[in-house]
Amino acid sequence: MxxxxLIGRIATINRSARAEFLAEFSEAELQQYLNxxxxxxxxxxAQFVTNEAEPSESVELEAALVAG
Structure with missing residues (x-):
């Protein structure tokens, strides 16, 4: 990648991570963070999202996780 x-993928998981900040890191560091x-x-x-959850529910759970 x-x-x-890498920055784009990180941003999809951690929406609070800013591209400008992430750009300061090396590819190896970004890969480790993404991992x-x-x-x-x-x-x-695996713990909180079931197969029966609607996609919108998963997005809400993801937002709650990111927000802390």
């Missing part, structure tokens, strides 16, 4: 692709985010998000979904 390119640096811009961490995906692991945490995967764990969260």
């Amino acid at each position: 390119t640096k811009q692709e 961490n985010l995906e692991a945490v998000w995967g764990d969260f979904k």
Whole structure:
């Protein structure tokens, strides 16, 4: 993945992360951060999001997670 692709993917998971801030990091650092985010998000979904949840519900849960 390119640096811009990494930043874009990170932004879809962590909507509070600003591209300007993320651009200061190397591709390797961004990849590690993305790996961490995906692991945490995967764990969260496994615990709290069921297959029966509507997509809008998943978005609301994601927003709640990001908001803290």
